[in-house]
Amino acid sequence: MAGLKEVKGIGDKSLSLLKKLGIENEEDLVQYYPFRYNLIRVSDLDHLIDDKVIVDGVIESIPKVFYIHKNLNKLSFSLNTGTRILTITLFNRAYLKQSLKIGSKVTVFGKIDRNLRNIVASEVRFSPLLKETIEPVYHTTNGIAMTKLAQWIDEVLKTDFSVIDYIPKKYLEKYHLISKKESIFEIHHPTSEQQLKKALMRAKYEELFLFMMKMSELRENKMGKIGLERNVDFNDVEKVIETLPFTLTSDQRKSLEEIHADLTSPKRMNRLLQGDVGSGKTIVAILSMYMNYLSGYQSTLMAPTEILAIQHYENVNKILSPFGVRTVLLTGKLKTKDRREILEKIASKEVDLIIGTHALFTEDVIYNNLGLVITDEQHRFGVNQRGNLKNKGITPDVLYMSATPIPRTYALTLYGDMDISSIKASPSGRKEIITLLRKEEDLKEVLTMMFEQLKLHHQIYVIAPLIEESDKMDLENVEQLEQKMNRAFGKYYKVGVLHGKMKGIEKEEVMDAFQKGEIDILISTTVIEVGINVLNATMMVIFDSYRFGLSALHQLRGRVGRSELQSYCILISNYETERLNVLTKTTDGFKISEEDFRLRGSGDLFGIKQSGMHAFKLADVKDDFDILKHAKLDAEEYYMSDDFKENFILQELLKKSEDLD
Ligand code: ADP
Ligand code: MG
Numbered sequence: 001m002a003g004l005k006e007v008k009g010i011g012d013k014s015l016s017l018l019k020k021l022g023i024e025n026e027e028d029l030v031q032y033y034p035f036r037y038n039l040i041r042v043s044d045l046d047h048l049i050d051d052k053v054i055v056d057g058v059i060e061s062i063p064k065v066f067y068i069h070k071n072l073n074k075l076s077f078s079l080n081t082g083t084r085i086l087t088i089t090l091f092n093r094a095y096l097k098q099s100l101k102i103g104s105k106v107t108v109f110g111k112i113d114r115n116l117r118n119i120v121a122s123e124v125r126f127s128p129l130l131k132e133t134i135e136p137v138y139h140t141t142n143g144i145a146m147t148k149l150a151q152w153i154d155e156v157l158k159t160d161f162s163v164i165d166y167i168p169k170k171y172l173e174k175y176h177l178i179s180k181k182e183s184i185f186e187i188h189h190p191t192s193e194q195q196l197k198k199a200l201m202r203a204k205y206e207e208l209f210l211f212m213m214k215m216s217e218l219r220e221n222k223m224g225k226i227g228l229e230r231n232v233d234f235n236d237v238e239k240v241i242e243t244l245p246f247t248l249t250s251d252q253r254k255s256l257e258e259i260h261a262d263l264t265s266p267k268r269m270n271r272l273l274q275g276d277v278g279s280g281k282t283i284v285a286i287l288s289m290y291m292n293y294l295s296g297y298q299s300t301l302m303a304p305t306e307i308l309a310i311q312h313y314e315n316v317n318k319i320l321s322p323f324g325v326r327t328v329l330l331t332g333k334l335k336t337k338d339r340r341e342i343l344e345k346i347a348s349k350e351v352d353l354i355i356g357t358h359a360l361f362t363e364d365v366i367y368n369n370l371g372l373v374i375t376d377e378q379h380r381f382g383v384n385q386r387g388n389l390k391n392k393g394i395t396p397d398v399l400y401m402s403a404t405p406i407p408r409t410y411a412l413t414l415y416g417d418m419d420i421s422s423i424k425a426s427p428s429g430r431k432e433i434i435t436l437l438r439k440e441e442d443l444k445e446v447l448t449m450m451f452e453q454l455k456l457h458h459q460i461y462v463i464a465p466l467i468e469e470s471d472k473m474d475l476e477n478v479e480q481l482e483q484k485m486n487r488a489f490g491k492y493y494k495v496g497v498l499h500g501k502m503k504g505i506e507k508e509e510v511m512d513a514f515q516k517g518e519i520d521i522l523i524s525t526t527v528i529e530v531g532i533n534v535l536n537a538t539m540m541v542i543f544d545s546y547r548f549g550l551s552a553l554h555q556l557r558g559r560v561g562r563s564e565l566q567s568y569c570i571l572i573s574n575y576e577t578e579r580l581n582v583l584t585k586t587t588d589g590f591k592i593s594e595e596d597f598r599l600r601g602s603g604d605l606f607g608i609k610q611s612g613m614h615a616f617k618l619a620d621v622k623d624d625f626d627i628l629k630h631a632k633l634d635a636e637e638y639y640m641s642d643d644f645k646e647n648f649i650l651q652e653l654l655k656k657s658e659d660l661d
Pocket of ligand 1: 246247248249252275276277278279280281282283403427428533535562
């Protein structure tokens with residue numbers, strides 16, 4: 001790879017600036033791609049939309065220069081466009097006089113007057129006249145003008161530069177892709193929209209193919225590792241399933257079988273269990289832990305909040321203790337003495353399942369043959385705690401559970417190194433949640449609807465967006481709502497409050513009371529956003545709902561509609577937003593996430609941006625999803641092929657690129 005110093009015009013100072021742009025050699029430079037293109041069209045003077053014009057023509061007169069005062073000069077000449085003669089004026093461009101010769105063909109950019117006679121020009125170009133030009137626009141850095149950058153790129157393009165084409169021949173042929181060099185020329189100097197598209201598509205494919213190769217490698221590194229081999233008879237699992245008050249859905253069964261296959265294979269499991277809110281992931285996790293238990297290993301189940309951990313703990317105990325499984329709860333709120341006792345039990349393997357919060361992975365927890373680590377409702381980027389795992393040298397299998405439906409596009413990139421099980425259909429017998437949009441002035445109507453539910457002995461969640469920030473004037477805070485609800489229903493029904501500033505124990509007490517039906521209306525902040533499961537709750541009222549993101553609203557709404565009872569979600573908002581309308585139309589989490597994606601763009605969805613995971617140079621996982629899909633399949637195929645074993649250049653590249661995880 002040739003250095004940059006040989007490139008005409010690049011000095012030491014530019015070198016360090018280019019480095020900032022990630023350009024360290026000629027190969028980088030020619031692959032420094034425009035981030036967008038401008039389409040420059042010569043204006044049709046008979047059909048102008050505004051006064052901005054681009055005209056081609058031949059210079060007809062020697063430019064005249066007037067010095068108006070010290071800092072202002074004016075240059076003008078006449079231009080023959082073939083159909084008209086225009087007077088072109090440029091300010092402070094006297095130095096152009098020499099180059100603007102009679103007979104030269106130029107393109108003029110500027111503003112035209114009403115009579116279509118005079119143009120005040122901002123730019124005059126000597127480039128050949130084209131009716132339509134696609135002009136690249138580059139990101140650059142302070143100290144390097146875009147034109148300079150383009151010039152340097154051109155300098156290299158003129159030479160016999162070399163680039164490595166990483167796309168295996170097989171796929172070049174399969175998709176009739178143009179060569180890398182050709183595409184590079186086209187990307188910097190587009191000849192037509194169609195050709196440019198071909199060039200970009202090739203470059204994107206290469207980028208995504210390499211990314212997917214990297215994913216295959218990560219997958220191999222993680223899952224190719226020798227895992228634990230188990231011998232679990234599925235019939236033993238069936239015995240637990242038989243005791244459940246429901247039959248598993250086919251998606252639940254399928255997920256369970258996939259996990260069973262992973263656990264009994266010698267390879268390490270690294271799996272995401274994806275399923276909409278209420279789809280029934282927990283039971284799959286519980287049965288997975290049971291399989292692990294049958295092989296004599298410990299399991300952990302980590303929940304994001306204390307309340308959820310407790311809920312899981314109770315649930316697990318109910319289902320598995322009859323089968324001899326010993327479960328403990330390990331949270332940060334334990335008293336020192338209790339904690340020590342529990343830690344001893346874990347270390348001496350007197351317990352099989354350990355359920356808790358982040359406390360599961362603090363320094364002092366020493367596991368005894370931990371074979372399975374399950375993380376519930378947690379975004380994968382929050383789970384580095386696993387790094388602290390003290391586990392006597394064995395590598396446990398890993399299962400993530402997520403109810404945050406991720407558009408297929410992101411799932412592929414974000415979880416490209418994992419296997420994915422999906423629970424798509426919710427348990428049958430459930431009725432679609434009825435979602436209504438109401439204004440604050442309709443409160444009376446809302447209260448009436450609430451009363452209908454209360455009369456049926458059903459429970460209600462009321463969601464307030466902020467806590468005790470009464471200075472933020474318009475917001476319904478929890479206390480205000482509490483008063484309001486008590487005024488309306490306090491005489492006959494019990495109103496409870498749950499918010500983030502309460503202590504863990506207080507929260508538990510309230511949740512417990514709600515679970516038992518002792519509280520009829522639970523006013524809460526988004527503390528209850530994830531996981532809580534109270535089947536008798538059939539209505540959710542969300543105040544100031546426009547303040548929430550789509551996904552958050554969807555998660556919240558998922559707290560109701562968890563049984564055969566008809567459930568309702570009432571979104572209160574004085575502003576009608578597109579987001580809120582989406583919710584009234586569908587309860588399908590995947591559709592909602594696609595919508596969210598569309599409304600917000602591929603920007604900061606789920607904080608993915610911060611992770612840098614989607615930082616592609618050219619490709620956009622949403623717009624280029626088709627290419628992505630092909631690249632994924634091809635990369636998976638190629639990774640296993642003999643060709644790859646001999647492709648040292650590509651192997652080298654993959655080794656070099658930083659670890660994405
Ligand atoms: P999530 O996927 O949101 O974690 P849960 O696992 O909490 O959902 O399940 C929601 C509710 O559905 C629970 O009450 C659970 O017992 C129940 N459930 C799970 N599977 C089924 C099923 N196959 N049929 C009926 N109810 C089910
Ligand atoms: Mg759950």
